[in-house]
Amino acid sequence: MAAGQGSAAVMERRLSAAEAQCARAGVQLTELRRQVLALVLEAEQPLGAYALLDRLKTQRPGAAPPTVYRALDFLLEQGLIHKVERLNAFVGCAGAGHDHHAGHQHAHQFLICRQCGQTIEISDPMVARALAEAASRVGFQAGHAVVEVEGRCATCAAVA
Amino acid sequence: MAAGQGSAAVMERRLSAAEAQCARAGVQLTELRRQVLALVLEAEQPLGAYALLDRLKTQRPGAAPPTVYRALDFLLEQGLIHKVERLNAFVGCAGAGHDHHAGHQHAHQFLICRQCGQTIEISDPMVARALAEAASRVGFQAGHAVVEVEGRCATCAAVA
DNA sequence: CGGGGTTCTGTTACTATATAACTTCCTGGG
DNA sequence: CCCAGGAAGTTATATAGTAACAGAACCCCG
Numbered sequence: 355m356a357a358g359q360g361s362a363a364v365m366e367r368r369l370s371a372a373e374a375q376c377a378r379a380g381v382q383l384t385e386l387r388r389q390v391l392a393l394v395l396e397a398e399q400p401l402g403a404y405a406l407l408d409r410l411k412t413q414r415p416g417a418a419p420p421t422v423y424r425a426l427d428f429l430l431e432q433g434l435i436h437k438v439e440r441l442n443a444f445v446g447c448a449g450a451g452h453d454h455h456a457g458h459q460h461a462h463q464f465l466i467c468r469q470c471g472q473t474i475e476i477s478d479p480m481v482a483r484a485l486a487e488a489a490s491r492v493g494f495q496a497g498h499a500v501v502e503v504e505g506r507c508a509t510c511a512a513v514a
Numbered sequence: 515m516a517a518g519q520g521s522a523a524v525m526e527r528r529l530s531a532a533e534a535q536c537a538r539a540g541v542q543l544t545e546l547r548r549q550v551l552a553l554v555l556e557a558e559q560p561l562g563a564y565a566l567l568d569r570l571k572t573q574r575p576g577a578a579p580p581t582v583y584r585a586l587d588f589l590l591e592q593g594l595i596h597k598v599e600r601l602n603a604f605v606g607c608a609g610a611g612h613d614h615h616a617g618h619q620h621a622h623q624f625l626i627c628r629q630c631g632q633t634i635e636i637s638d639p640m641v642a643r644a645l646a647e648a649a650s651r652v653g654f655q656a657g658h659a660v661v662e663v664e665g666r667c668a669t670c671a672a673v674a
Numbered sequence: 675c676g677g678g679g680t681t682c683t684g685t686t687a688c689t690a691t692a693t694a695a696c697t698t699c700c701t702g703g704g
Numbered sequence: 705c706c707c708a709g710g711a712a713g714t715t716a717t718a719t720a721g722t723a724a725c726a727g728a729a730c731c732c733c734g
Binding site for chain 1: 719720721722723
Binding site: 439440463465467468474476478480481483484485487488489491492493494495496497498499500501502503504505506507508511 | 599600623625627628634636638640641643644645647648649651652653654655656657658659660661662663664665666667668671
């Protein structure tokens with residue numbers, strides 16, 4: 355197995371779901387985009403664009419920064435991956451393929467473990483609501499929100 | 515006047531408060547650090563490190579990236595400024611000097627206007643609470659949280 | 675079939691953001 | 705005086721992201 359968020363079979367299922375989602379949206383999950391998505395999904399942690407590029411080069415020797423950034427932009431637009439701003443890195447969207455959000459952004463939050471680097475995605479409606487209320491209280495029309503909490507995950511807390 | 519968040523008199527008051535806060539913490543607000551803080555405070559919008567560097571060079575011709583980054587690191591540690599991750603830019607801490615948080619991080623959120631670029635800092639206890647609860651629900655020990663909402667400020671919404 | 679878009683990818687070059695590593699300077703304590 | 709530690713200077717480099725144009729593949733339409 356290639357390490358990562360799940361077995362090869364799970365990976366395949368997620369890629370197929372992505373394929374289906376793109377088909378529905380009328381956009382193409384090309385080979386390149388699929389490769390980059392697979393690289394993001396099989397990582398245990400958020401990966402930076404250049405880390406992805408290095409890995410991509412093993413399959414596609416001519417790859418250059420724009421190669422990977424264009425694929426990432428596409429995947430972000432389709433809501434298949436998210437960017438972790440604090441880390442300048444990318445992770446697979448936890449909810450992708452569950453079609454309660456076919457394509458495009460949904461409210462989500464990241465919990466970033468400072469010890470093991472694992473990044474947990476949650477989607478807490480109370481956080482979203484509190485933010486929307488706080489914003490509207492000052493007349494601000496809220497769009498997409500970046501919410502990233504640094505701390506210690508349950509596993510690392512249990513060890514020490 | 516030098517443009518920015520307030521008059522020269524207000525600036526002086528904020529710098530003095532910063533000085534006092536550093537003295538209490540047993541750290542030095544050196545001339546360099548004070549200059550960088552002044553540059554951040556007098557800007558209307560978040561400024562990137564290199565924008566600050568350009569301005570700093572007028573006062574300190576030999577300044578290089580580490581010059582400004584080191585000062586920024588110090589100011590961040592003292593809680594005198596914040597970094598806006600989405601913009602890779604820095605703003606003065608709205609509450610600094612009010613000593614309900616002498617030194618070090620306090621929970622805050624940014625509302626970033628996509629139109630005028632203005633960044634409003636708020637400190638909503640409900641948001642902080644919702645986040646803390648959501649984190650603890652999955653056994654995560656929450657530390658500092660980055661919360662940045664992109665959208666449209668009241669002023670820009672009123673115009674169009 | 676043959677333009678002529680559009681979309682995707684390749685390629686080169688570059689800009690922007692951030693840090694490493696070593697040196698120098700200054701200050702305060704013995 | 706000497707030295708320990710913090711701050712700043714200096715050089716070089718690492719990391720992140722984009723601009724701009726060229727080529728290829730595809731599809732539609734006439």
